[in-house]
Amino acid sequence: MDKEFRTAQGRDLRLVASLATAKVAGAVIRRLGRGGGTSAPGLVADRLDSAMLTKLAAGLEQGAVIVAGTNGKTTTTRMIADVFELVPWRVVHNRSGSNLVRGAIAAFVQRASLTGCPGGEIAVIEADEAALQELVRRVRPRIVLLNNLFRDQLDRYGELDTIGKTWRGVLKDLDAGTTVIVNGDDPALVVISDSITAKRICFGLDEQTHRLDVLPHAADAAVCRVCGADLAYHALYVSHLGDWYCPNCGRKRPDLTYTGSNIELQGVQSLALNISEGGGHTHHLTVGVPGLYNAYNALAAAAVAREVGIPWELIGQAFDAFRSAFGRIERVQYKGRDLTLALVKNPTGFNEVLRMLTAETGGLALPTMIAINDLDADGRDVSWLWDVDFELLARGKGDLYTTGLRGPDMANRLKYAGVALDRIHSLPNELPAGLDAFVEAVPEGHAAYMLPSYTAMLALHKTLADRGAVDAFWEQ
Amino acid sequence: MTTESPKCLVVGWLYGTKMNIYGDRGNVLAIAQRARWRDIDVEIREIGFGEPIPDDVDIFFWGGGQDQEQVAVSHDMQGEKAEQLRTAIENGAAMLAVCGGYQLLGHEYRPHNGEPLRGVGLFDAASTAGPERFIGNVVVNSRWGTLVGFENHSGLTWLGEGVEPLGKIQVGRGNNGQDGTEGAIYRNAIGCYLHGALLPKNPALTDWLIEMGLRHRYGSADLPDIDDDLERRAHETAMQRAFTTR
Numbered sequence: 001m002d003k004e005f006r007t008a009q010g011r012d013l014r015l016v017a018s019l020a021t022a023k024v025a026g027a028v029i030r031r032l033g034r035g036g037g038t039s040a041p042g043l044v045a046d047r048l049d050s051a052m053l054t055k056l057a058a059g060l061e062q063g064a065v066i067v068a069g070t071n072g073k074t075t076t077t078r079m080i081a082d083v084f085e086l087v088p089w090r091v092v093h094n095r096s097g098s099n100l101v102r103g104a105i106a107a108f109v110q111r112a113s114l115t116g117c118p119g120g121e122i123a124v125i126e127a128d129e130a131a132l133q134e135l136v137r138r139v140r141p142r143i144v145l146l147n148n149l150f151r152d153q154l155d156r157y158g159e160l161d162t163i164g165k166t167w168r169g170v171l172k173d174l175d176a177g178t179t180v181i182v183n184g185d186d187p188a189l190v191v192i193s194d195s196i197t198a199k200r201i202c203f204g205l206d207e208q209t210h211r212l213d214v215l216p217h218a219a220d221a222a223v224c225r226v227c228g229a230d231l232a233y234h235a236l237y238v239s240h241l242g243d244w245y246c247p248n249c250g251r252k253r254p255d256l257t258y259t260g261s262n263i264e265l266q267g268v269q270s271l272a273l274n275i276s277e278g279g280g281h282t283h284h285l286t287v288g289v290p291g292l293y294n295a296y297n298a299l300a301a302a303a304v305a306r307e308v309g310i311p312w313e314l315i316g317q318a319f320d321a322f323r324s325a326f327g328r329i330e331r332v333q334y335k336g337r338d339l340t341l342a343l344v345k346n347p348t349g350f351n352e353v354l355r356m357l358t359a360e361t362g363g364l365a366l367p368t369m370i371a372i373n374d375l376d377a378d379g380r381d382v383s384w385l386w387d388v389d390f391e392l393l394a395r396g397k398g399d400l401y402t403t404g405l406r407g408p409d410m411a412n413r414l415k416y417a418g419v420a421l422d423r424i425h426s427l428p429n430e431l432p433a434g435l436d437a438f439v440e441a442v443p444e445g446h447a448a449y450m451l452p453s454y455t456a457m458l459a460l461h462k463t464l465a466d467r468g469a470v471d472a473f474w475e476q
Numbered sequence: 477m478t479t480e481s482p483k484c485l486v487v488g489w490l491y492g493t494k495m496n497i498y499g500d501r502g503n504v505l506a507i508a509q510r511a512r513w514r515d516i517d518v519e520i521r522e523i524g525f526g527e528p529i530p531d532d533v534d535i536f537f538w539g540g541g542q543d544q545e546q547v548a549v550s551h552d553m554q555g556e557k558a559e560q561l562r563t564a565i566e567n568g569a570a571m572l573a574v575c576g577g578y579q580l581l582g583h584e585y586r587p588h589n590g591e592p593l594r595g596v597g598l599f600d601a602a603s604t605a606g607p608e609r610f611i612g613n614v615v616v617n618s619r620w621g622t623l624v625g626f627e628n629h630s631g632l633t634w635l636g637e638g639v640e641p642l643g644k645i646q647v648g649r650g651n652n653g654q655d656g657t658e659g660a661i662y663r664n665a666i667g668c669y670l671h672g673a674l675l676p677k678n679p680a681l682t683d684w685l686i687e688m689g690l691r692h693r694y695g696s697a698d699l700p701d702i703d704d705d706l707e708r709r710a711h712e713t714a715m716q717r718a719f720t721t722r
């Protein structure tokens with residue numbers, strides 16, 4: 001029997017008691033220096049009151065937004081949260097990227113008052129692909145944003161089809177009061193969001209300059225999910241994202257409510273783009289993060305903000321001031337070297353980073369360290385490196401340095417990509433040693449790139465933080 | 477004075493990008509690069525749906541696909557086309573098939589739901605969808621020494637009596653998790669569950685495929701040694717990671 005105990009004021013005693021315990025757990029973990037306490041309190045809370053998430057989310061005045069997708073969800077979620085904070089709303093947000101159910105619970109616990117009020121007007125929750133179903137069931141969001149579906153870690157999720165099927169089930173069950181915002185340039189997402197009860201809104205690009213000539217190797221076979229024919233593109237932008245159509249049955253990209261165009265990429269610093277809403281007035285926005293993939297993230301975030309009713313001025317202000325999430329792309333001054341760090345976690349993300357680094361000169365200009373680990377959060381299978389188009393690096397003079405638990409796999413991949421052997425340098429696999437050897441190899445006063453996989457990025461961050469070069473991420 | 481005309485090899489990539497689930501194109505890249513580094517020209521030909529098997533392919537590669545593609549591919553690889561592929565192998569062409577391609581080279585594949593998929597029948601083997609997914613690093617003892625790769629499959633493959641496996645499992649689950657075998661060999665055709673990609677960090681196997689391809693075309697082969705320092709290190713690291721993680 002799971003009785004609910006309520007006080008005379010109607011407070012849920014189980015909720016109140018569980019919140020207090022979970023909050024203490026979070027504080028203790030932070031005090032002990034065991035990381036940011038970003039998800040353990042969620043585990044504690046879930047044990048004590050399994051309905052806590054639903055109860056707290058129901059108390060939000062402005063409801064909740066859930067963001068999912070293979071790439072860009074952390075950045076997009078942060079952009080949305082930044083816009084909401086300018087309203088100003090207090091935002092419940094799993095900001096540190098802890099994106100399983102327990103991470104979302106922990107975010108709510110941290111914000112909530114001890115009396116069981118959610119402590120914010122609105123929530124923006126990033127959902128791991130495998131957690132979307134459970135998070136939607138528990139949080140009951142007003143908006144679900146689906147960014148993209150790329151090949152990521154098949155050893156963790158099984159096959160892409162499996163995720164698509166699960167998501168399709170999630171979307172089908174949403175009621176008419178929910179809005180589903182979908183990247184219309186992704187044919188897979190369009191198919192799974194067809195004929196649902198919820199309201200569907202699409203965004204996409206209509207971009208003249210930044211196009212791909214051919215489908216990258218990392219892109220999954222773009223097949224019409226209705227008739228099985230190969231899809232064609234009027235324009236292809238990132239991976240299999242673009243203005244697609246089926247030459248056989250005539251299916252095509254749906255009408256876009258939010259359209260991005262005239263994208264200007266400003267190196268590894270920032271970008272600008274135009275967004276038009278419903279084919280009407282065009283808004284020019286600058287965004288403080290680089291690369292075409294971030295144009296998609298900004299477009300997605302703008303679509304969410306507009307659907308919540310935020311004026312364009314606030315969106316523009318938040319985007320202009322936006323800076324990258326921890327480790328995704330950032331500049332660090334360390335021992336007199338100017339290091340740009342960019343997270344690489346799957347083929348599409350890696351391709352886009354390489355595209356950004358080689359855009360100006362057509363080759364790699366600066367020394368670059370690639371750090372590949374094969375722990376759970378990286379994907380234990382390093383096969384994905386063979387889907388990245390490293391052939392881009394065969395041009396240019398920048399030397400390549402490899403490290404990480406699978407550094408030797410990376411070095412071998414570069415060899416088969418046609419990078420000259422005298423440009424490939426194997427560093428020690430262990431990270432602090434690999435980092436030290438790399439920094440030693442870069443002359444003082446010079447710039448260099450570091451491209452770590454997820455846990456390699458955590459290790460680099462810890463080393464750099466311990467040595468005073470960057471802040472620990474949970475303080476951001 | 478005579479100058480020897482450069483040697484060439486034709487690689488036939490079955491269903492190309494339709495059956496390239498996870499880095500398996502690295503195998504095609506390894507064959508092509510290691511041949512080119514010996515001044516052998518390589519032509520890579522994709523063999524797609526509805527297209528016959530060309531009779532001048534020296535080395536075939538067939539990768540894995542997702543369920544939906546696997547069904548479409550099995551329907552395409554029937555009748556005359558399957559016969560052409562069997563004939564090519566009987567005539568000495570080399571082949572590597574990984575995961576889905578390997579399963580479809582047996583007699584049949586029985587999925588969890590739906591009709592059994594009929595295979596090419598090149599290997600005396602049959603596969604069924606199993607209850608558990610085998611995921612992780614693999615080390616196999618084979619006639620090419622140790623082979624390292626990464627398995628990720630729920631299909632269980634059983635070899636017929638007398639069928640030579642690719643090797644014996646040292647680390648990992650292999651064909652079916654029970655009999656200690658991994659993969660299958662018939663003439664110069666190899667099937668297995670090893671991703672990784674397999675060939676770039678197992679250069680002895682790659683060179684054997686190239687050698688068989690050259691013999692198929694020229695009747696003889698002479699492959700000079702090349703620098704394998706990075707390949708060897710990748711191989712050793714993969715072995716260490718396999719011992720550490722499973």
